[in-house]
Amino acid sequence: MSATIRDVARQAGVSIATVSRVMREHDNVSPGTRDRVNAAVADLSFTPSSLGRSLAERRHAANGIVFPDLSGPYYAEVVLGYESVAAELGRSVLILSTHGRAAGPAMVEEMAGRCDGLVIMGQTVPDTVVERLARRVPVVLLARPQIGTVDSVKADNVDSAKSLIEHVIASGDRQIILIGDPDLSPDVAERWAGFEKVAAAHPEVHLEQRHPGLFGERAGTNTVREAIRSGLPDAFVCANDEMALGVLSELRAHDIDVPGQVRVTGWDDIMAAKYAGLTTVRQPMRDLGGTAARLLDEIITGSRNHPRHEVLPTELVVRTSSGLSRKDMR
Amino acid sequence: MSATIRDVARQAGVSIATVSRVMREHDNVSPGTRDRVNAAVADLSFTPSSLGRSLAERRHAANGIVFPDLSGPYYAEVVLGYESVAAELGRSVLILSTHGRAAGPAMVEEMAGRCDGLVIMGQTVPDTVVERLARRVPVVLLARPQIGTVDSVKADNVDSAKSLIEHVIASGDRQIILIGDPDLSPDVAERWAGFEKVAAAHPEVHLEQRHPGLFGERAGTNTVREAIRSGLPDAFVCANDEMALGVLSELRAHDIDVPGQVRVTGWDDIMAAKYAGLTTVRQPMRDLGGTAARLLDEIITGSRNHPRHEVLPTELVVRTSSGLSRKDMR
DNA sequence: TTGAAAGCGCTAACAG
DNA sequence: CTGTTAGCGCTTTCAA
Numbered sequence: 001m002s003a004t005i006r007d008v009a010r011q012a013g014v015s016i017a018t019v020s021r022v023m024r025e026h027d028n029v030s031p032g033t034r035d036r037v038n039a040a041v042a043d044l045s046f047t048p049s050s051l052g053r054s055l056a057e058r059r060h061a062a063n064g065i066v067f068p069d070l071s072g073p074y075y076a077e078v079v080l081g082y083e084s085v086a087a088e089l090g091r092s093v094l095i096l097s098t099h100g101r102a103a104g105p106a107m108v109e110e111m112a113g114r115c116d117g118l119v120i121m122g123q124t125v126p127d128t129v130v131e132r133l134a135r136r137v138p139v140v141l142l143a144r145p146q147i148g149t150v151d152s153v154k155a156d157n158v159d160s161a162k163s164l165i166e167h168v169i170a171s172g173d174r175q176i177i178l179i180g181d182p183d184l185s186p187d188v189a190e191r192w193a194g195f196e197k198v199a200a201a202h203p204e205v206h207l208e209q210r211h212p213g214l215f216g217e218r219a220g221t222n223t224v225r226e227a228i229r230s231g232l233p234d235a236f237v238c239a240n241d242e243m244a245l246g247v248l249s250e251l252r253a254h255d256i257d258v259p260g261q262v263r264v265t266g267w268d269d270i271m272a273a274k275y276a277g278l279t280t281v282r283q284p285m286r287d288l289g290g291t292a293a294r295l296l297d298e299i300i301t302g303s304r305n306h307p308r309h310e311v312l313p314t315e316l317v318v319r320t321s322s323g324l325s326r327k328d329m330r
Numbered sequence: 331m332s333a334t335i336r337d338v339a340r341q342a343g344v345s346i347a348t349v350s351r352v353m354r355e356h357d358n359v360s361p362g363t364r365d366r367v368n369a370a371v372a373d374l375s376f377t378p379s380s381l382g383r384s385l386a387e388r389r390h391a392a393n394g395i396v397f398p399d400l401s402g403p404y405y406a407e408v409v410l411g412y413e414s415v416a417a418e419l420g421r422s423v424l425i426l427s428t429h430g431r432a433a434g435p436a437m438v439e440e441m442a443g444r445c446d447g448l449v450i451m452g453q454t455v456p457d458t459v460v461e462r463l464a465r466r467v468p469v470v471l472l473a474r475p476q477i478g479t480v481d482s483v484k485a486d487n488v489d490s491a492k493s494l495i496e497h498v499i500a501s502g503d504r505q506i507i508l509i510g511d512p513d514l515s516p517d518v519a520e521r522w523a524g525f526e527k528v529a530a531a532h533p534e535v536h537l538e539q540r541h542p543g544l545f546g547e548r549a550g551t552n553t554v555r556e557a558i559r560s561g562l563p564d565a566f567v568c569a570n571d572e573m574a575l576g577v578l579s580e581l582r583a584h585d586i587d588v589p590g591q592v593r594v595t596g597w598d599d600i601m602a603a604k605y606a607g608l609t610t611v612r613q614p615m616r617d618l619g620g621t622a623a624r625l626l627d628e629i630i631t632g633s634r635n636h637p638r639h640e641v642l643p644t645e646l647v648v649r650t651s652s653g654l655s656r657k658d659m660r
Numbered sequence: 661t662t663g664a665a666a667g668c669g670c671t672a673a674c675a676g
Numbered sequence: 677c678t679g680t681t682a683g684c685g686c687t688t689t690c691a692a
Contacts, residue, residue, distance in 0.1 A: 002466060004685055015663045020687060030661060045462075050443045051390070052685025055381045055668045062424075062444070073601070076406030083427055087437070092444060093425050094392075097413055107417070113380045114392070114422060136332065136377075245605060271403070272602035275575060334669055345679045350671060360677060382669030385684045 003044035005052075012040035023048055063296055064094035064111045064118040065142075065289075066125070071216060072242050073270040074285060075121070078142070081289030082119060089297050091116070098124040105129045112137050117300045119292045120144065122185055138299035142292045145186050149307040151299065153292045157187055160281040160314040161194025164265060165237070167279070167318060169198070173234035173263055174205055179223050179247070180239025181211040188239045191267065195237070208233070215239065220246025228254060232262055241266035241273045241280055248276055259320075269317055282315045333374035335382075342370035353378055392422035393626055394441045394448040395472075395619075396455070399429055401546060402572050403600040404615060405451070408472070411619030412449060419627050421446070428454045435459045442467050447630045449622045450474065452515060468629035472622045475516050479637040481629065483622045487517055490611040490644040491524025494595060495567070497609070497648060499528070503564035503593055504535055509553050509577070510569025511541040518569045521597065525567070538563070545569065550576025558584060562592055571596035571603045571610055578606055589650075599647055612645040 005023075009016045014033060021029050022037040029037075040046070054060050065082050067075045079095060086093045096111050098104035105125045109132075112118055117138035120130060127147055133139055134150050141152040168176065176199075182189035192209065199205045210226075212219035220236075220243040227233060238244040244266030251258055258264055266273055269282035291310055298304040335353075339346045344363060351359050352367040359367075370376070384390050395412050397405045409425060416423045426441050428434035435455045439462075442448060447468035450460060457477055463469055464480050471482040498506060506529075512519035522539065529535045540556075542549035550566075550573040557563060568574040574596030581588055588594055596603055599612035621640055628634040 005687095006685080016686080017663060017665095017688080018661085021662090024687080028661060033661080047439065047443055047466075049385075049685050050440070051381060051385045052668090053687075055379075055385055055670090055685075056687040058668065060381070071410075073403055073406070076403070076410065080401075080406065080427070083425055084429070087426065087429075092441060095413055095423050095425055097410070097417065099414070099417075109377065110380070111422060113377055132375075242601075245601075248605075270602075271572075271575075271600070272605050275578075275602045276605040336669080346670080347672080347680080348678060351678085354671085358677060363677080379669050382684090383671075385669075385686090386671040388684065 003046040005046070005048065007044055008037065008040045008046050011044065012036045060092075060114060060116050061090070062092035062094055063115040063293075063300070064096060065121065065292070066096045066098060066108050066111065066118060067121040068124045069097060069099055069215075072240070073272075074240065074268050074283075077285035078121070078289040081286030082293045083289075084286070085290040085293035086297075089293065091297070094118075108133065117296045119289075119296055122187070138296060140292045140296045140299070142288060143185075143187050146309060151295045151308050153288055153295060153310045153312070154187070155283045155288060155312045156314050157190035158194040158197075160316055161191040162198050163316040164267075164279075164281055165195045165198045167316065168235050168237060168263060168265065169202055169205055171235075171259075171263060175233040176205065176207050176235045176237055177223070177227060177233040178207055178209045178237050178239075179212060179219060179243050180215070181213055182209075183211070184213070184215070185239070191239065212243075215243060217242050217246030217249070219243045220248075221250040223247065224250035224254075232256070235263040235265070237265050239267055241268045241270045241278060244278055244280070245272055245276055248278070273317075274319075277319045279319050280317050282317050284312050284314070287312055333376040335376070335378065337374055338367065338370045338376050341374065342366045390422075390444060390446050391420070392424055393445040393623075393630070394424035394426060395451065395622075396426045396428060396438050396441065396448060397451040398454050399427060399545075402570070403602075404570065404598050404613075407615035408451070408619040411616030412623045413619075414616070415620040415623035416627075419623065421627070424448075438463065447626045449619075449626055452517070468626060470622045470626045470629070472618060473515075473517050476639060481625050481638050483618055483625060483640045483642070484517070485613045485618060485642045486644050487520035488524040490646055491521040492528050493646040494597075494609075494611055495525045495528045497646065498565050498567060498593060498595065499532055499535055501565075501589075501593060505563040506535065506537050506565045506567055507553070507557060507563040508537055508539045508567050508569070509542060509549060509573050510545070511543055512539075513541070514543070514545070515569070521569065542573075545573060547572050547576030547579070549573045550578075551580040553577065554580035554584075562586070565593040565595070567595050569597055571598045571600045571608060574608055574610070575602055575606055578608070603647075604649075607649045609649050610647050612647050614642050614644070617642055 005016045005019050008019045019037055022034050083093045094115055108125050112133050119140045119142050121142040122144055130147050139150050141150055143154050146152050180188045182192050199207050210223050212222055224247050236247045244264050247264050266278050266280040269280045273280050335346045335349050338349045349367055352364050413423045424445055438455050442463050449470045449472050451472040452474055460477050469480050471480055473484050476482050510518045512522050529537050540553050542552055554577050566577045574594050577594050596608050596610040599610045603610045
């Protein structure tokens with residue numbers, strides 16, 4: 001067992017209150033006493049128990065982030081952006097992936113008890129749970145629509161959705177398949193809405209939604225297989241890059257030329273997008289996490305008391321050639 | 331302030347011990363009492379303080395993972411694999427990126443005080459710090475050479491390094507540039523050693539190391555620029571996929587054909603590798619994290635007391651065509 | 661400048 | 677089956 005404040009006090013011949021003062025760097029301690037305490041601290045290699053300290057101070061000096069699933073670069077980047085800023089602000093970082101588990105809400109509640117505030121990402125828990133949590137601790141919503149006056153951060157979906165679909169339409173595409181499930185992601189719902197709005201002004205354009213129920217490469221490959229039977233569209237517009245990559249890879253497997261026969265777009269601009277020559281919308285993933293961390297800190301420290309809702313800009317990235325090879329897509 | 335165990339006890343007309351029993355699901359509580367307590371719990375929406383509980387139980391029910399830097403898919407995948415298993419084992423997960431900060435060791439020590447054990451990845455802190463930490467709490471080393479009897483998990487580097495270099499040599503390459511800094515990563519050091527061993531049996535082959543000092547795409551592009559001046563090799567063998575992608579992209583920018591004029595290989599098999607047609611070595615990134623989580627849990631729960639050192643297999647992935655487009659590599 | 665003492669919220673003997 | 681009580685390790689008045 002490691003040394004406690006009492007061991008140090010005994011060895012230095014002072015009271016625990018004095019040891020506490022020295023550890024907290026209160027200046028009302030005489031230099032001589034301070035030195036003796038520090039010597040004892042070093043000798044016993046004493047580290048204050050964060051548990052004891054937190055209990056007495058009634059704060060954790062930690063905060064958490066909850067995200068739905070861990071697969072794919074998008075969540076990873078966001079979480080890492082969050083960690084980076086939170087660590088800078090001197091707070092430990094707890095992470096939790098609900099992963100569609102039924103126990104998700106319970107796990108989040110548990111986590112809420114371990115930190116001074118938390119960031120809730122996307123569709124991890126129902127609104128009712130968010131509301132309950134927000135009553136207990138400061139909460140920031142990330143990539144999720146506003147709930148009451150809870151702070152939120154998100155990337156712009158609508159403007160870029162419009163730019164993207166306008167680009168696709170301007171390229172001459174009329175039959176367009178949208179791949180992605182709006183029910184599983186508020187971001188996707190907004191993007192689809194942006195598309196529909198633009199399409200409404202183009203009667204010759206037809207958008208058709210496909211909801212594969214997942215967001216990985218497989219969602220793309222599956223959809224292409226179906227489309228090959230029912231008839232290829234002019235373009236596959238995907239809710240994220242991974243699906244788009246799946247689409248590309250399946251099209252290649254069938255010797256269908258991109259963008260000659262059909263166009264493909266993604267969303268996020270993950271690293272692979274560049275190498276696949278994928279047209280997409282760049283999201284500031286790191287910044288999303290970092291901004292959430294900062295907003296949360298502001299609430300926790302009380303440096304701000306009116307709610308904020310940040311919308312970070314996105315950018316259409318048009319790439320003209322596909323870099324996919326048709327072989328060796330294992 | 332939220333309700334405490336005393337509030338519940340008062341409202342239910344019982345002692346705090348009884349409330350504790352109900353919460354812990356001890357069965358020596360009469361049904362009637364249990365119901366009254368549960369009613370009070372619900373009424374006050376009482377959640378036991380994890381702090382109080384941890385202090386009394388002398389355990390955190392949390393463990394941590396430390397990694398060097400967050401950039402790139404490799405660390406992200408490992409961390410996520412770790413989270414997944416740790417959560418399954420009912421432990422909260424703390425993450426910390428030392429990020430080359432001078433305060434790194436102090437931050438890790440701080441974190442050690444918040445959890446029941448931790449995983450230390452790669453070159454995050456010096457050996458002396460690891461030894462001190464290991465004396466305080468259970469530790470598992472991840473992708474880092476053994477230190478004393480501390481548990482460790484790593485991917486096989488040597489065997490795959492041999493397969494890879496043999497593949498390159500068999501393809502006819504003689505002048506080979508290795509890109510990556512062995513001092514910054516134990517994994518890289520092992521891979522380079524594996525290469526050298528094989529090369530020793532091939533006097534006609536010449537390996538030349540380049541240490542760019544970082545591990546991102548830029549490391550690759552920079553090295554190619556230098557090599558173009560000093561003379562192109564037959565192959566660039568890179569310590570990870572990101573560097574290799576940087577190499578590919580810079581070669582393309584100079585209209586140098588891959589693999590016609592020069593061959594490029596990576597390591598890790600990140601998602602982009604497939605779409606860039608990159609030959610590489612697949613590492614079980616998720617599994618590395620997951621295995622570390624399991625080993626750590628075994629030590630913490632005391633279900634094992636002799637040290638273990640796991641080496642997970644890797645796999646050479648040969649891809650024959652590059653999918654890189656020469657345009658639009660923004 | 662220092663110490664005594666009362667918590668922070670909970671668990672776990674030990675008694676009854 | 678239930679209550680009393682003594683901690684877990686620290687911070688922080690309040691006195692001295």
